[in-house]
Amino acid sequence: MKATAIANANIALVKYWGKRDETLILPQNNSISVTLNGLNTITTVEFDKKYDRDVFILGKEKFQGSEEFKRVVKHLDLIREMARIKDRAKVASKNNFPTAAGLASSASGFAALSLAGTRAAGMNLGLKELSMLARRGSGSATRSCQGGFVEWLRGEKLDGSDSYAIQIAPPEHWPEFRMITTIVSAIAKKVPSRAGMTETVKTSPMYNAWLNAVKEDLENVKRGILKKDFTLVGKTAESNCLKMHAIMMTTKPALIYWMPATLEIIHSVLAWREEGLEGYFTIDAGPQVKVICLEKDVPELEQRLQNIQEVKKTIVCKPGEGSALINNHLF
Amino acid sequence: MKATAIANANIALVKYWGKRDETLILPQNNSISVTLNGLNTITTVEFDKKYDRDVFILGKEKFQGSEEFKRVVKHLDLIREMARIKDRAKVASKNNFPTAAGLASSASGFAALSLAGTRAAGMNLGLKELSMLARRGSGSATRSCQGGFVEWLRGEKLDGSDSYAIQIAPPEHWPEFRMITTIVSAIAKKVPSRAGMTETVKTSPMYNAWLNAVKEDLENVKRGILKKDFTLVGKTAESNCLKMHAIMMTTKPALIYWMPATLEIIHSVLAWREEGLEGYFTIDAGPQVKVICLEKDVPELEQRLQNIQEVKKTIVCKPGEGSALINNHLF
Numbered sequence: 114m115k116a117t118a119i120a121n122a123n124i125a126l127v128k129y130w131g132k133r134d135e136t137l138i139l140p141q142n143n144s145i146s147v148t149l150n151g152l153n154t155i156t157t158v159e160f161d162k163k164y165d166r167d168v169f170i171l172g173k174e175k176f177q178g179s180e181e182f183k184r185v186v187k188h189l190d191l192i193r194e195m196a197r198i199k200d201r202a203k204v205a206s207k208n209n210f211p212t213a214a215g216l217a218s219s220a221s222g223f224a225a226l227s228l229a230g231t232r233a234a235g236m237n238l239g240l241k242e243l244s245m246l247a248r249r250g251s252g253s254a255t256r257s258c259q260g261g262f263v264e265w266l267r268g269e270k271l272d273g274s275d276s277y278a279i280q281i282a283p284p285e286h287w288p289e290f291r292m293i294t295t296i297v298s299a300i301a302k303k304v305p306s307r308a309g310m311t312e313t314v315k316t317s318p319m320y321n322a323w324l325n326a327v328k329e330d331l332e333n334v335k336r337g338i339l340k341k342d343f344t345l346v347g348k349t350a351e352s353n354c355l356k357m358h359a360i361m362m363t364t365k366p367a368l369i370y371w372m373p374a375t376l377e378i379i380h381s382v383l384a385w386r387e388e389g390l391e392g393y394f395t396i397d398a399g400p401q402v403k404v405i406c407l408e409k410d411v412p413e414l415e416q417r418l419q420n421i422q423e424v425k426k427t428i429v430c431k432p433g434e435g436s437a438l439i440n441n442h443l444f
Numbered sequence: 445m446k447a448t449a450i451a452n453a454n455i456a457l458v459k460y461w462g463k464r465d466e467t468l469i470l471p472q473n474n475s476i477s478v479t480l481n482g483l484n485t486i487t488t489v490e491f492d493k494k495y496d497r498d499v500f501i502l503g504k505e506k507f508q509g510s511e512e513f514k515r516v517v518k519h520l521d522l523i524r525e526m527a528r529i530k531d532r533a534k535v536a537s538k539n540n541f542p543t544a545a546g547l548a549s550s551a552s553g554f555a556a557l558s559l560a561g562t563r564a565a566g567m568n569l570g571l572k573e574l575s576m577l578a579r580r581g582s583g584s585a586t587r588s589c590q591g592g593f594v595e596w597l598r599g600e601k602l603d604g605s606d607s608y609a610i611q612i613a614p615p616e617h618w619p620e621f622r623m624i625t626t627i628v629s630a631i632a633k634k635v636p637s638r639a640g641m642t643e644t645v646k647t648s649p650m651y652n653a654w655l656n657a658v659k660e661d662l663e664n665v666k667r668g669i670l671k672k673d674f675t676l677v678g679k680t681a682e683s684n685c686l687k688m689h690a691i692m693m694t695t696k697p698a699l700i701y702w703m704p705a706t707l708e709i710i711h712s713v714l715a716w717r718e719e720g721l722e723g724y725f726t727i728d729a730g731p732q733v734k735v736i737c738l739e740k741d742v743p744e745l746e747q748r749l750q751n752i753q754e755v756k757k758t759i760v761c762k763p764g765e766g767s768a769l770i771n772n773h774l775f
Contacts, residue, residue, distance in 0.1 A: 318657035319650045319690060326649035326694075355698050359650060359690035363657075367686050369711070373704030380700070 114200075115159035116232035120224035120436035122152040122210070123256045123263065124292055124395060124403050126350040127330045128357040130306075130323075131314040137273040138252050141314065142327045144265045145281065145334050146256045149292055150433025154218065156206040156225035157440075158189075158233040164201035171206045180305075188226055188250045195246070196234035204230075210294075210428070223250030224257035224436045232441050243436070244278040251307075260284050260435035262338045264331075284432035287341050291411050293392075293404040295418050296426040297374035306398040309361065309368045316365040323360045327353070347393030347405050354395040361398070372400035374423030381421060390414065445531075446490040447563035451555035451767035453483040453541070454587045454594065455623055455726060455734050457681040458661045459688040461637075461654075462645040468604040469583050472645065473658045475596045476612065476665050477587045480623055481764025485549065487537040487556035488771075489520075489564040495532035502537045511636075519557055519581040526577070527565035535561075541625075541759070554581030555588035555767045563772050574767070575609040591615050591766035593669045595662075615763035618672050620739040624723075626749050627757040628705035628731055637729040640692065640699045647696040654691045658684070678724030678736050685726040692729070703731035705754030712752060721745065 129144035169176045169185045176182040189202050204226065208218050227247040231238050238246065240258060244265075247254035255277060256263045261284040268276030314320055330353045337345035361368040371379075375396060382394045382404055392406040392414050406414050411429055418427050460475035500507045500516045507513040520533050535557065539549050558578040562569050569577065571589060575596075578585035586608060587594045592615040599607030645651055661684045668676035692699040702710075706727060713725045713735060723737040723745050737745050742760055749758050 318687070319653040322650040322653040352694070352696065352698070355693045356649070359694045362686045363683075363690045365683065367683070367714075369707070369714075371707055372711070373708045376700070376702055376707055377704045380703070383698075383700070 114161070114233045114235060115157065115440075116229045116438065117155065117157040117440040118225045118228035118232065118436055118438050119153050119155045120221045120228065120257045121148045121150060121260075121433040122154075122218065122221040123148045123253065124294075124397070125253070125256075126334050126346060126395065126405075127327060127353050128397070129252055129265065130357050130360065131310045131320065132252070133267070134271070134273065135311065137276075138248050139273050139276050140252055140265065140267050142324055143267045143331055144253075144256070145331060145338075146253070146263050146265070147290065147292060148257060148260050148263060148284070148433045148435060149430035150284070151430050152210050152221065152294070152428065154206055154208050154221035154225045155439065156204060156222070156229045158202055158204050158226065158229040160198060160200040160202045160233050162200055164203055167201050168203040169206070170204065172208065184250065185226065188223065189230060191246065191249055192227075192230040192234050196231070196236050198234055202230070202233070219251035220253040220257045223247050223254030226250060227254070227258070228436045228438060232438060240435070241277045245273065245276065248273070248276065258436045261286060261432045264335070281335060281338050284434060287338065287432060289408040290343075290432055291406050291408055292430045293406065293411065293415055293418060294428045294430065295378060295402050295404065295424050296428070297372065297378070297400055297402070297423050304368055304398075309364070309398060313360050313364040313368065317360045317363045319360050319363050323356055326356055343407055344391070347391065350395050350405055351393040358396065368398075370398050370400060371396070374421075375400045375402055377421055377423055378402040378404075378418070381417070385414070385417060390417075445492070445564045445566060446488065446771075447560045447769065448486065448488040448771040449556045449559035449563065449767055449769050450484050450486045451552045451559065451588045452479045452481060452591075452764040453485075453549065453552040454479045454584065455625075455728070456584070456587075457665050457677060457726065457736075458658060458684050459728070460583055460596065461688050461691065462641045462651065463583070464598070465602070465604065466642065468607075469579050470604050470607050471583055471596065471598050473655055474598045474662050475584075475587070476662060476669075477584070477594050477596070478621065478623060479588060479591050479594060479615070479764045479766060480761035481615070482761050483541050483552065483625070483759065485537055485539050485552035485556045486770065487535060487553070487560045489533055489535050489557065489560040491529060491531040491533045491564050493531055495534055498532050499534040500537070501535065503539065515581065516557065519554065520561060522577065522580055523558075523561040523565050527562070527567050529565055533561070533564070550582035551584040551588045554578050554585030557581060558585070558589070559767045559769060563769060571766070572608050576604065576607065579604070579607065589767045592617060592763045595666070612666060612669050615765060618669065618763060621674075621763055622737050622739055622742055623761045624735040624737065624742065624746055624749060625759040625761065626709060626733050626735065626755050627759070628703065628709070628733070628754050635699055635729075640695070640729060644691050644695040644699065648691045648694045650691050650694050654687055657687055674738055675722070678722065681726050681736055682724040689727065699729075701729050701731060702727070705752075706731045706733055708752055708754055709733040709735075709749070712748070716745070716748060721748075
C-alpha cells in the first residue's frame, strides 16, 4: 500500500493567525489564499508490516524524535484510525523550496501527506474530507487541498466538521494573477507559527480588533477575486498583512518576523507603486516578502526586486492546482 | 523685549499618538516621557516695532512661507494675543541634534519658543500655563517644559485648561536612568507626525484597542518610575512603542516609519537582552531607535550599538531639566 501525491504551497491574501480550538486546529477566522503553481511538496507514503516504526524523510534528512517527526506520526495515527489499519509507514517527502522560512512548507507538506497517506491506506476521501484531515496537520494545509483561489471556512461546530476549504475560483479564472516570492534569507524563523499564534490570541490587546477587521477584508478580497479587481485584492491583502503583523508585534513577548531586508522590500514596493508600478506586498510568519501583481508587470517587478542587494532569489507563481495523486500502488 | 530660553527634547515611554481636539492639540491619552539632558533647542525671541513681519531662523536657515514658518507665526500670534501686543518678532533658534528624524525637535522647539516668547512679551507664566501654551505649538512640547519624568495629562475639558504636564519625579530621583539615541539616517520622514496621527485616529481599526491598552501601560510606567523598577519601565515602554507602531502601520495608507536599520537595532537589542544585557528600545515617528538602559550598561550597549554598520552616531542622555530662561533683556 503505497501512494505518491503532490500539493502546492499557498499564500494567504486574508491571513490565518489564531485558533479557536488547538487540538482540532479550528481557526478564529476564515482566511483566503491562492494556491501557487510550482511551489510544491511531493510525498510518498507506504504502509507496510515490514516497518517496525514510522519513518519520515524530508529531502535528504531522516527525522527522528524531532517536533516535525512527531507531527507527521500524529498525522499518520489519524489516518490509521480512519482506515482502521495498524501498519507503520515510511514517509518520503521533498519540497522544492526552502523550509520554515515563512513559505508555508507545512501547508503543502500536510496536504500532500493527507492525500498520499489516505490513498496508501486504501481510502478515497472527497476534497472536503481531505481538507479537514489536512487541517489537523497544519491549519494552512487545509487550503492547499484546493486549487486557485481558496477560502478556509472557520466553521461554527465544536467538532470541526464545518471547517474546511472551498474554492472561490479555479486557477483559470484569473490566469494573469501572479505572486512573486522573494527569498531574502534561508534562516529558519525562531518562533514557529503554531506557538506564536497561540501567544497572540492570549496576549495581544489588538486581537479582537483584528478579528473584527478581517470580516471586511474577506468580503473585499472575495469580491475582488470574482470581479478580477486587482487593485481591490492587492490593497486589501496588503492591509490585512499589516494588521496581522500588528497583532504579532503586540504579542508578549513580541513576535517580530520582519528582518531589515523585509522592510527594504516593503518600502521599495510602496515607492514603486507611487510611480505607477502596481505591486502589493504580503508577508507571513517569516522574513520573506511576496509581491502580488499581474502578469504584465512581472518582468519589471522581478528585475527591480532582484536589484535589491538582500534578495537572493525570486520565484514567480501563477494560481495552481490543488493537491493531486501522482501514483497509487495498491497491493 | 528680547529673551533667550533653552528646552530639552523628551522621549515618551508611553506614547502620544492621536488628538481629541485638533485645534487646541488635546491628546486622546495621557503620555509619559523623560526630558533628556543635552538634546536641546536654544531660542531667542525679540518683539520689536522695527520688524514689519515675523522672521524665523532655524540654525543657518531662514524660513519663510513654509509649514514650519506658519506654525511659528501662529504660536507668536497666540503669545501676542495673551500679552496684548502687536509687534512682529524675530525668532532665532538652534537645535543641537538633527531635525525631523523622529527626535521630536518640535518638542524642545516649541517649549523654548513658548518660554522665550512669553518672557520677551513681558509675561511670566507658571509651569502649568507655559506647558499649556507649548502644547498649542506641538503636543509633545507640553512635556519639555517639565524636567525629569513627566506626565502630560489628557484632560477632560473642552477648552484644554486641564491638559498640561506634571512632573512624576525630578531628574535627580533616578540619576542612573539613561536613554541612548542612535542616529541611523538624517533623512527627514515623509509623513509628519501631525498629519500621520490624524489619519491613524480616523482609519486604524486598532486605535480603540490602543487607547484601552495605554491605561495599563501608564500605571505600570508610573509605578516603575516611582519604585525605580527598571525592568518594569523598560518592558512596558518597549511594549507601548510596539503598540503605537502597530496602529501606525494599520493606518490607511500605512505609516511605516521603520527603516531596515531600525529593525537591525530592534533585533540586536532583543538578542542582547536574552544574553542578559538589559536594554529596551523605543521608537517614535521616524527611523531612529532609542535604547533605554541603566548607567552601568551604557559602555557595553553604546559600543555594541556603534558596531552596527548603519548606526552613524549615538548620544547618551540622562534625565534633564525642564525649559529654562537663559537671558531676559527688557527695555
